[in-house]
Structures are given as C-alpha cells and as structure tokens.
Amino acid sequence: MIEILSSSALATVQDQGREGYLRYGVGTAGAMDRLALAVGNLLLGNPDDAAGIEIPMFPFRIRFLEDLSFAITGADCSARLGDRPVLPWWTVHAKQGDVLTIGVPTTGTRCYLSLAGGVDVPVVLGSRSTQLRGQFGGFNGRQLQKGDVVKAVGLAERVVPQDAVLAAGFGTVPPEYSLPAPLSLPAADAGETVVRVLPAAEYDCYEPESLEAFWRDGWKVTPQSDRYGYRLAGPTLVATHSIEKRSHGIVPGVIQVPHSGQPIIQLRDAQPSGGYPKIGTVIEADLWRLAQARIGTKIRFVQTTYAQAVTALEELDSYLVRVRNLVALFCPSRH
Template structure:
C-alpha cells in the first residue's frame, strides 16, 4: 500500500485505456505516454494491462505502508527514496515507512509510478483508467488527493516477486535513445517535439499557404492544454471555403481546426465525437512523444505515409520486445 502525501498533484490512475467503447460515447482515457507505462509494467513483471499512476505535477510524494517494489518511467525526473537518489527507468524495492519524492522533470512532462502487481482499483468497462469527464474508473473517478491510500494487486502488493528484477540495479534504456525519432526539420530547435502526421479528411480544403505553414512552422503548446487536448498557437489555418461538418467520430491524435484557425490535437480524455474539420492525425507510434511535450514548447509536424506509420508501430513493438527479453534474461540469471 502507498499513501499520497502531495496536495493538488493532478495525478490519476491509468492503464492502457478503455478500448471498444467509443461507439457508446465513452472516451479511451488511459496513460498519455502508454509506452512509459508499458515499460514500467514490464520491468516489474506486471500484466500488460496493469494500472499505474500518471504524474503531471511536481514534486510528488508518497509513503509506502508496506514493503513494495516499484519503478519510475516517463519524464526524466530526479527521484529519491528517503535520501537515496534513484535511477530513472529502474526497479527499486521500498520498505514500509519509506517516502518517495519525485522532483520536477529536466525533460518531458509526465512520469509514471508503477507498483509490483499494479494499482488495485475496480475495473470499469474493461479498464482501471480514470475517466475524468465521466467521473468513473481509477480512484473514485477523480484525481488523487493527499491522504488517499492505494493498494497493489495480488502477491506483488508486499514485495517484488522472487523471479523479478531486484533493486540491486536493473532497468532499461529510455525509448528516446533507441527508437528512431522523426527526421530533424530545418530550423527546429532542441526543445521542439517532432511528430509524424497523416493528412486527414479535410486536408485538401485548406489554402495552399496554410498547408505549407502547417508543415513548416513550429506550433506552440498553450497553457490551455491538458489530457483532453493540446491547444496550439501559430499561423492561422484558413480553409478555401467554409467547412461545416456534422459531429462525427474522432480518436486520440486527430488534429482539428476550429473557427479561429488554431489547431487542437485530441488526446486521451477527448470526447469521442466532434464537428471541427480534421487537417491531420498524429500517428499512434508518436503519441508517446506528444505526451511528453511541455507547455510553452513547440511541436513540429512531419508528413508521413500509412506504410511508414505501420513501420513506426513495428519499431515500438520491437523496442518493447527487447525490454521483455532483457527482463526474462535477468530473471533466468537469478535462478
């Protein structure tokens, strides 16, 4: 068990998301950086659908109320267990009474705390993810608050499984160092996030100069951005004629253009339908990069193709397979 010590941390319980319910008006929710959560679960030997804690505000502090193994993945955050500095993307064994402090990230914006066994909250519509808009799932359908106590699932609730990696030093290389990034763009700076985009249904409705600007310019992530969507600021995107659409289905990654011409990227807590025209869609393989883009930084769109998008997903699957193999190799070496 762990006790939340931070107030107004905006942290939520999330897993890989609630699939198959968009047709009923229920959004996907789930971790913004699903890759980071997946790696945390792999390192601990958890099921792929285990839930963890998504943390977007820092510092974040928890107290362990029992011996428990955990891992921290996602944004590059300085972390301490009591006074001991911790490595990122690493497994650690905590003792009852230990306090974990996760500091402000040096890069990225969201980190994930995973517990051996996974966070134990009720499964609602096939997922443990928090759906903030509908106020269900996760921990009472809300953000975590100071004083909340969370349990872990099953035997992993008290200690690391015998065949799982030990705290003596086991982890993995973060994906940004091993998964190929989109090609650098002219004029891009180090703090800009490049994501690959497929043109969407209304792409051809926009003026040529707007389309050129869409690919050329960096788009600033505004303070109005959150888990529902990133509201971007940049050149005004103008359609060649008025585009009026009936409300239709949308998914995370869709880039819509409202009447003010400033695009919005729909994310994990977005509504499952909308009527704004769609100019593009961030490919699924780059949503984890998008999730780590900071407020005030810029996003660059890189045009891609469907075969390239499929290949990018295969690259992510290859990375996860290597992590899984590494964990299994470590386990076998402990016997």
Template sequence: MIEVLSSAALATVQDHGREGYLRYGVGTAGAMDRLALAVGNLLLGNPDDAAGIEIPMFPFRIRFLEDLDFALTGADCAARLGDKPVLPWWTTRAKKGDVLTVGVPANGMRCYLSLAGGVDVPVVLGSRSTQLRGQFGGFEGRQLQKGDVVKAAGLAGRHGHDAAEQGQGAGFGAVPPEHALPAPQCTPSAQPGDTVVRVLPAAEYDCYRAESIDAFWREGWKVTPQSDRYGYRLAGPALEPVRPIEKRSHGIVPGVIQVPHSGQPIIQLRDAQPSGGYPKIGTVIEADLWRLAQARIGTRIRFVQTTYREAVAALEELDAYLLRVRNLIGLVRSSRH
C-alpha cells in the same frame, strides 16, 4: 499500499485505456504515454494491462505503507527515496515507511509510477483508467488527493517464497525509448527542445489554402497553457480554409488534429470526447503519441508529413523495442533463479 502526501498534483490512475466503447460515447482515457507505462509494467513483471499512476505536476510525494517494488518511467524527475536518488527506468525496492519524492523534470511532461502487481482499483468497462469527464474508473473516478491510500496488487506483505520473489524484481532497468528508437526526421527549422511527430493528412487536408498547408508543416506550434489530457491547444499562424467548412459531428480518436474557426489547431488526446464537428487537417500517428505526451506547456511541436506505410513501420519499430525490453528482462529474471 502507498499513501499520497501531495495535494493538487493532478495524478490519476491509468492503464492502456478503455477500448471498444467509443460507439457508446465513452472516451478511451488511459495513459498519455502508453510506452512509458508499458515498460514500467515489464520491469516489474506486471500484467500488460496493469494500471499505474500518471503524474503531470511536481513535486509528488508518497509514503510506502509496506515493502514494495516500484519503477519510475517517462520524464526523468530526479526522484529520491528518502535521501537516496532513484534511477529512472529502473526497478527499486521500497521499505515500509519510505517516502518517495518525485521532483520537477529537467525535460518531459509526465512521469509514471508503476507498483508491483499494478494499482489495485476496480475494472470499469474493461479498464482501470480514470475517466475524469465521466467521473468513473481509477481511484473513485477522480485525481489522487492528499491522504488517499492506494493499494498495490504486488507481493509485499506476503511471506516465504513470494516475498523473496519480489525482492528479486529490483535492481535492473531498461533503455528509455528516446535513446532506443529512431527519432522522426526533423524539419530544417526545428529548434532544440521541439517535439517532432509524424502526421498523416486527414479528410479535410485539401480544403485549406496552400499557404496554410505550408505553414502547418513549416511552423513550430506552441503548446498553450489551455492544454491538458483532453487535448493540446496550439498557437501559431491561423489556418484558413479555401471556403467555410461545415460538418456534422463524426467520430474522432486520440491524435486527430482538428481546426476550429479560430484557425488554431487542437490535437485530441486521451480524454477527448469521441465525436466532434471541427474539420480534420491531420492525425499524429499512433507510434508518436508517446512523444506528444511528453511535450511541455510552452514548448513547440513540429509536424512531419508521413505515409501510411511509414506509420505502420514506425509502429512495428515500437513493438520491436518492447519485445527487446521484455526479452532482456526475462533473461535477467531467469539468471536470478
């Protein structure tokens, strides 16, 4: 178990999301950076669908109420366990009473705290993820607050072989995906700190003026302070259609880039509603959503046009990375027995 010592940190319990319920008007929720959470679970030997804690505001502090293995993935937040630094993308053993402080990241937007066995909250509609709009799932359907006690389904508190087994789960790590996966090809005008993601043209792409299409690919789009888990609201040159576009509401998924009447794009994300009527100019490919999740407020996003075949290949690269991580961790664990 852990006790939350921070207030107003907007931290929530998330797993890989609530699949299969869009038809009923229930959004996916789930970790914004699914890749970071997946690696955290692999490092600790957790089930693939185990939940962790997504932390988007810093600093964030917790106290361990029992001995417990944990891992921090996602943004590197210069974390400390007591007065000792904690390596990112690494497994660490906490003792009862230890205080973990997750600091402000030098880059990136979200950090993920994974606990041995996963965060122990009820499964609602097939997922442990917090659905903030509907106020269900996760920890009482809300963000974590100071004083909350969160249970972990780990081996801490047990005795004998199980306790020894958990102790062997710490002291190794994984190469972060930004160093292991090929980056999308940058546009010539991209600047250091820009987030580059690959995009497939969507249904209404050809309904926009040629100069707007050119600006969509050429410009850096600023992530505005109005951005959150529901979507990134971007600022840049207004995108103008050839003629007014009126559409009935239709299904949308995370990654879809919609253009409201203002001409300023909105990228729908994990807490987005499952339907909407704004025209769609593009879709960020699934393999790059983790990159998008780490884009900070005030930084710029650049879109690179891709093809369906390239999008599938990028997803295969991501899967191959996770397989390498899984196999290497398996070798480490087997060598300790």
C-alpha cells in the same frame, strides 16, 4: 499499499485505456504516454493491462505502507527514496515507511509510477483508467488526493526480492535513445517535439499557404492544454471555403481546426465525437512523444505515409520486445 502525501497533484490512475466504447460516447482515457507505462509494467513483471499512476505535477510524494517494488518511467525526474537517489526507468525496492519524492522533470512533462502487481482499483468497462469527464474508473473516478491509500495487486507474491539482482534493481534504456526520432525540415530546434502526421479528411480544404505553414512552422503548446487536448498557437490556418460538418467520430491524435484557425490535437480524455474539420492525425507510434511535450514548447509536424506509420509502430513494438527479453534475462521468474 502507498499513501499519497501530495496535495493537488492532479495524479490519476491509468492503464492502457478503455477500448471499444467510443460508439457509446465513452472516451478512451488511459495513460497519455502508454509506452512509458508499458515499460514500467514490463520491468516489474506486471500484466500488460496493469494500471499505474500518471503524475503531471511536481513534486509528488508518497509513503510506502508495506515493502513494495516500484519503477518510475516517462519524464526524466529527479526522484529520491528517503535520502537515496532513484534512477529513472529502473526497478527499486521500498521498505515500509519509506517516503518517495519525485521532483520536477529535467525533460518531459509526465512520469509514471508503476507498482509491483499494478494499482488495485475496480475494472470499469474493461479498464482501470480514470475517466475524469464521466467521474468513473480509477480511484473513485477522480484525481488522487492527499491522504488517499492506494493498494497494489498481488502484493504478497512480489514484495520480497529473491536475489542480489532484484535487490539492486535493474532497468532499461529509455525509448528516446532507442527509437529513431522523426526528422523535420527545417531541422527542429532544441526542445521542440517532432511527430509524424497523416493528412486527414479535410486536409485539401485549406489554402496552399496554410498547408505549407502547417508543416514548416513550430506550433506552440498553449497553457490551455491538458489531457483532453493540446491547443496550439501559430500561423492561422485558412480554409478555401466554409467548412460545416456534423459531429463525427474522432480518436486521440486527430488534429482539428476550429474557426480560430489554431489547431487542437485531441488526446486521451477527448470526447469521442466533434464537428471541427480534421487536417491531420498524429500517428499512434508518436503519441508518446506528444504526451511529453511541455507547455510553452513547440511541436513540429512531419508528413508521413500509412506504410511509414505502420513501420514506426513495428519499431515501437520491437523496442518493447527487447525490454521484455531483458527482463526475462535478469528475472526469469517474472515471465
């Protein structure tokens, strides 16, 4: 068990998301950076669908109420367990009474705290993820608050390190150093996030100059961005004619263009339908990159094809297989 010591941390319990309920008006929710959460679970030997804690505001502090192993993945944060530095993308064993402090990230914007066994909250509609809009799932359907006590699943079986390897911990190389980064033309500036995009249904309804600007220019992530979506600022996208559409299904990654001409990228907490025209969709394999884009930084879109999107997803899956094999090498009992 752990106790939340931070106030207004905006942290939520998330797993890989709530699939199969869009038709009923229920969004996917789930971790914004699903890759980071997946790696945290692999390092600890958790089930693939185990839930962790998504942390978007810092510093974030917890107290361990029992001996418990954990891992921090996602944004590169400066973390300490008491006075001891904690490496990112690494397993660590905490003792009862230890206080973990996760500092402001040097890169990225969200980190994930995975606990041995996963966070123990009820499964609602097939997922432990927090659905903030509907106020269900996760920890009482809300953000974590100071004083909350969060339990871990299967605690008794996982808290005691079995040998020197487990006591020292082990980790893996973060995905940004293992997966080939998308390349943009012109080349992206330092701090820009590059993601691959498939043209969507209304792509051909925009002026050629607007389409050129869509791919050429960097799009600033505005302060009006959150788990529901990123509102972007940049050149005004102008349609060739008035586009009026009935509300239709949308998924995370879809880039819609409202009447202002400034795009919105729908994300994990987005509503499952909308009527704005769709100019593109960020591919599934790059949503983790998008999740780590900071407010005020720029996003660069790179046009891709369906075949290339499938290849990118296969590369991501291969990375996870390598992590799984690494864990099996160091800790055979976890797999």
